[in-house]
Amino acid sequence: MKSKRKIFLYMTIVFMFVFYVLMSLQISNTEGEPNSGHNIVSVEGWDYNTTRDTTHYVLNTNLSAHIWPEHFCDLNSFLLIMVCSGPSNFEARSAIRDTWGHERIILGNNVSLFFLLGETGNSSLQYDIMLESDRFGDIIQERFLDSYNNLTLKSVFMLKLVSSYCANSTKYLLKIDDDMFVNMIPVLRMLRDRNSTTDLLMGKLICRARPIKDTSSKWYSPHYMYPHQVYPNYVSGTGYLMSVDVAEKLYKAALKTPIFHLEDVYITGLCAKRAGVKPKNNPLFTYQTMNYDVCLYMRLYTAHRFTPSDIRKTYTLLKDGNVTRECTYHRGRPNFSVNWIMNNILKVNKPNKNKCEFPTEAEGWGRNVSRNVKDYISETAEPHIMPKNFCNEKRILLVFIHSKFDKFDARRAIRETWGQKRDNVSFYFLLGEDKNRQHEVQLKLKDESEKYNDIIQERFIDSYNNLTLKSISMLKLFYLHCVDSYQYLAKIDDDVFLNIANLLEELKNRSITTNVLLGHIYNGTKPFRDSTSKWFVPYEVYPDDIYPPYLCGATYIMSADVAVKLYHFAFETPIFYIEDVFITGMCSKKANVTLEDNRNFNCYPAKKYVCFNKHKYVYHYFGPKDIINGHRLLIDKMCPASGSWLISFYNVSCCGSIVVLIL
Known part of the structure; x- marks a missing residue:
């Protein structure tokens, strides 16, 4: 009888232990998920329970576009440009049509351009888009809600269209945003000089970027969307080039890859990795804002964050022969060459120009550092x-x-x-x-x-x-x-x-x-x-x-x-x-x-003439000696009377004594 009780006791203990282990594993696996009781911030439009199966949104066979151009990819093109544009960005599309997207033959090569949009819930805006399409015949509107977090869907639709309709008529695809300036001649010259028209995915390469966990960031990435510590290398989504064979590979990979809301990471990182495509770096594709310099844009392939007026202004200047000659011969920079730009502006040494660009962080505030004040x-x-x-x-x-x-x-x-x-x-x-x-x-x-x-x-x-x-x-x-x-x-x-x-x-x-x-x-x-x-x-x-x-x-x-x-x-x-x-x-x-x-709070350097500015409350960029000497001038009343011509020459560098500069 006692042996049976012992066996029962042992079995009970074993059962409780197994139950405890299983519950621990369950808690560990569900930590941070909505049903676990832990708070989680989801990505707008892509919460935890939303399917991320690409085929649920992008049908592999049917033509799904709401608006479709009459002659899409009917003619042979060396380069097809797909401009990803927001429904309301009429001015940006107009500026592109009038400037860098205007020419259809460049360096003897055919170029075609179309704008890719999603849907809008605004009926008036939709009507204007349809009128725009009727007038220009360059609008493609697919059936998904146009939003920042749906940019991945927009690019998957782009790959589908190119794979389905352009594989036999186009060599290259340029994906570009509508706030970009594209310098078409250098781009076409670079493509024309390639030895092959295949196996190309090129842009501004970003390496070893980490998911951002700050929920206020537009690039926030929760664990349920991407559970790994580092993204695969990818090129900036502001603008990148690919050969059509790569577009086909990326599309096939996308149909098997769960959707991730950050478009460039998904298309050129996750899908490229699955497809065995290695993205290549070219520093002349830029995505950072730079001081405006038309001579710089004469050599770059792309420039980011351009307003419609910036696009028109830059295009007009680059078409002006006097401006280009000035850039070439009178800037004091030898021919303002690509090598000079990469060494002095882009900070890239030519022998290493294909190396990866690591995302730059502010010291002490890296991408994974908490920005919650309570911490x-x-x-x-x-x-x-x-x-x-x-x-x-x-x-x-x-x-x-x-x-x-x-x-x-x-x-x-x-x-x-x-x-x-x-x-x-x-x-x-x-x-x-x-x-x-x-x-x-x-x-x-x-x-x-x-x-x-x-x-x-x-x-x-x-x-x-x-x-x-x-x-x-x-x-x-x-x-x-x-x-x-x-x-x-x-x-x-x-x-x-x-x-x-x-x-x-x-x-x-x-x-x-x-x-x-x-x-x-x-x-x-x-x-x-x-x-x-x-x-x-x-x-x-x-x-x-x-x-x-x-x-x-x-x-x-x-x-x-x-x-x-x-x-x-x-x-x-x-x-x-x-x-x-x-x-x-x-x-x-x-x-x-x-x-x-209140302008009596002075914040600029080289304002050390405290006698001349003695009505002010604050003087900035003063060292310890400047502070002591300024105090002597004011407190010891060593300043000349207001209105005196001497007042401008009393400064904190005079060590409290009268200094008159003879000019």
């Missing part, structure tokens, strides 16, 4: 160094001076000049941590803090690309400790000379003391796409062409209520490492705070 800012974590009696007194203005851990001279200069103790103002220096954690630097900081009681050191690495974290920390400290003690908060860099008397006068005389966000406004600023710039921003981080209006980050001032608003909205906004754009542009826009422009 970096905690209200419960105490700063590494914190002053005693912080925000215990009621005053008008709290000044946070953003300083780097090793800028001892700058802090000393500020304490001796405009940062001296005074009524109604408190000054604190906000620092991050040393990346290298040098023990002697930290000891020196602690000594400095004990001596002056004005150092706050937060727990993040102090670097230029972490300035946003520094400002969010500033807002956190104000919200937690100071909101009832101060009317205003000022953010100031440690290379700024502040005319504190003028600034206090401005604040005391204000009739409106709430909803204030004051500084030097920048309007219409474009992101820097040059990867060598300290302000470089890749498209996947900020895809728009223009930043929202924002205040110069050297100095800005806000009322206490605005500081609270910006702090809360910072937690709802993915971190953007250009600090002033994030805090005073993105967050203020979400918080519905109106920026106030």
Whole structure:
């Protein structure tokens, strides 16, 4: 009897163990899926339960187009151009027809061009498209909803059409977006000079790109769409070339490959890999915005982010013989050659021009780095160094001076000049941590803090690309400790000379003391796409062409209520490492705070003539000696009287003595 009980007990234990293992595996397999109870952000139009079987959307045999040109691929063409266009982009299509897409014979080769569209739910817009098709006969409209996340469907339909109707009449296919400028003659010359008309997939090659997990990005890729760590190498979808045999291979592969919403990754990466097609790099296909230079576009194959007016302007200039001669002979660059462009503009050495281009990232903010503020800012974590009696007194203005851990001279200069103790103002220096954690630097900081009681050191690495974290920390400290003690908060860099008397006068005389966000406004600023710039921003981080209006980050001032608003909205906004754009542009826009422009906040370099500009509040790009000398000129009243011809020659380089420049 006892042996039977033991057997039953053993079997029960084994059963429970097996059940536990199976449940663990089930939980592991369903983690992050909608039915697992975990939150997941889906791709619009492609949620977890939407079929991604290509054949469900693209019928392999039937002609499915809603609008179809009468003579599609009836005539032999050396090059077929398929322009992927949005239904409402009439102006872009018109500009292309009138410019680079106008000619049908180039260098003795036939060229044909068609626009590929999806469907729209707007009946009026659809009517205009049908009229456009009747007039020009170059519109193909397939039966799928035209949207960014359906661009993959658009390109699969393109491959189907080319494979079904153009295989015997066309040599090459150029897929291009409608915001691109194409320099047709160099493209045709390159194709004409090839030894073979097969086995070609060419464009701007991107290697080892990783899926973006930031849900606010237009390139967001959830695990259920792509479970791997790295994409296969692919070419930018803004424009790429392929031979027709490759188009057929890619189409067949697409019918067997689950749809992935990022078109270039899917067509030229996933499908190309399945088809055994290796994409080739050509740096003259460009997708990044560059400073406008018509001589540059004379040599490139493609250029991205062109408005219809840009397309017309560039085409007109390139057709002007005087302009092309000027580019060739009078620019001081030998023939403005392709080699020169690749070495000096595209930064590609000719012997390595077929090497892969790795996506450029901002230091510290790679594609897989979280941009959720909660992962970096905690209200419960105490700063590494914190002053005693912080925000215990009621005053008008709290000044946070953003300083780097090793800028001892700058802090000393500020304490001796405009940062001296005074009524109604408190000054604190906000620092991050040393990346290298040098023990002697930290000891020196602690000594400095004990001596002056004005150092706050937060727990993040102090670097230029972490300035946003520094400002969010500033807002956190104000919200937690100071909101009832101060009317205003000022953010100031440690290379700024502040005319504190003028600034206090401005604040005391204000009739409106709430909803204030004051500084030097920048309007219409474009992101820097040059990867060598300290302000470089890749498209996947900020895809728009223009930043929202924002205040110069050297100095800005806000009322206490605005500081609270910006702090809360910072937690709802993915971190953007250009600090002033994030805090005073993105967050203020979400918080519905109106920026106030005041040109007494000077943000430009070489403005060191404090006597001439003594009415201003802020002077930027001042070193420690400049700060001390500027203070002497103003406080010691060494400046000449207003209106004197000498006033322009008194500057912070004069070490506090009179310097007259004899011109």
